[in-house]
Amino acid sequence: MRRSRGFVVIALSLIAAGLALIAWKVNVYGYPLTPNSMSETWTVQARLRVRPGDGPVGVTLTLPSATPGFGRLQEDFVSRGFGLDVQENSFLRKATWTIRRVSGTQTLYYRAQIYRDRNQQEFAPVPAYPDVPELEEPFATALQSITDEVRSRSANIASFAAAVLARINSASPSAEIRLFLNAPEFGGDKVGIARTLLAGARIPTERINGFLLTEDEPNATPVTWLAVHNEQQWLFFDPQSGRQYLPENLLVWWRGGDSPVEVSGAELQRLEWSVRRNEIGSLALAEQRAERHQFPFVNFSLLSLPVQTQSVYSVLLLVPVGAFVMVLLRNVVGVRTFGTFMPVLIALAFEETGIGAGLLLFAIVVALGLVFRFCLERLRLTLVPRLTAVVTIVVILMIGLSMLSARLGWEVGLSVGLFPMVILAMVIERMSIIWEERGPQDAVLEGAGSALVATLAYLVMGLEQIRYMTIVYPEFLLIVLGLTILMGRYSGYRVTELFRFRDLARPAEST
16 A cells, blocks of 8 residues: 555656646746747837037936836847947846047947846835925915825725825815915926825835837837735836836836936936837847846756757657657547557657658568568578668668659658667567467557657647647656556456457346
């Protein structure tokens, strides 16, 4: 009983390990589960036109940093003759172009490729509590009145912020709210007013600016959102509607109410933003992302091997899958075959010829080989010389079929030379022995069984999903290994046996 339990534990542990590794690569590193899947990326660009003065010129642009839901794949800085310095930390990045002297209008570009990254949730560090704003009258009294009223009708920071925005956006705002909306110093800036009112309750806030990534926008316009910290996490609000949410397609570019561009020694003539939507293969995106972020497994992935080596492994990794198909057909269905792995190797040979032509060529070579094998039997050769003679005959048959195919213009027949010669020789030898010992019926049945297993193994190994899983997720073989171990202890009836002994299952006829 303990051995049975241990065997099940080992098999299930292998399956669980394979599934866990696959889930880890999918959820953490973004590897796709299906081939040919595509992912959205966006190319965002800032174009700055500056007119220099007589002295040194410096242009500083705030760059995208931590953005919930998005990651940065690559970025480019384009300028002519300018020096470039990028200063960055986790939550603030700035690029500064400098030049000692230049004449004529200059154009500077910043371009980045953005992709969706659900693991990116950081936005900004935990802020300090703001001081209560020192406002002149009547603004100080109005601020106190608004905060006292909202506090009495809210349960937490989220409901407090929502209530403040609701009052600012009300069709008939109160006198206190109208005072702020009409004040020249606020200029009708709803985010600025909301931040002032929330600061009156000592609630940390942040203005965030960015772009909604949708379709192509040659002239994109920044949008503004309000971020509120509730002592545990950042909450995001639409300042126009007061709703608490963050659009999935909002790329945060810079924070605060200041301009993202600072210019010294020149005049900023124009700042243009543009967004372009792209599609890229999900696997290619995952590889680039893994390489950029130097994920620990990237150097141990099969995808990092040379292309020629990958091609070899793309075939070798299919052998266990084909062998598992054979396990099912032999242990569960009861199909009889020549040897253990011969059908799988024959299935690999079908890769070159296709299933229809491969079966035909297989049948022709084996049938002709049997004829010559029976002729050799009369010579009473020992085992090794006899096998050598069979291999030689197989090669001669291949050459003959290739020459005949060339004459008839049948290109598929030219692939017969790619069949495994030794495997075909062993099939002929094995079939001839069974023919002599148990008769032609058993020999033909095992030959047909081998062809059937090879055909089904070829069809399974040829599935695009199976090929993709074995090369991208080699841990998939742990699942195959676990299932094989489970099948290794199967001792029940086979399907063919149910048909063979069906008469025994019928109740005895009364006499």
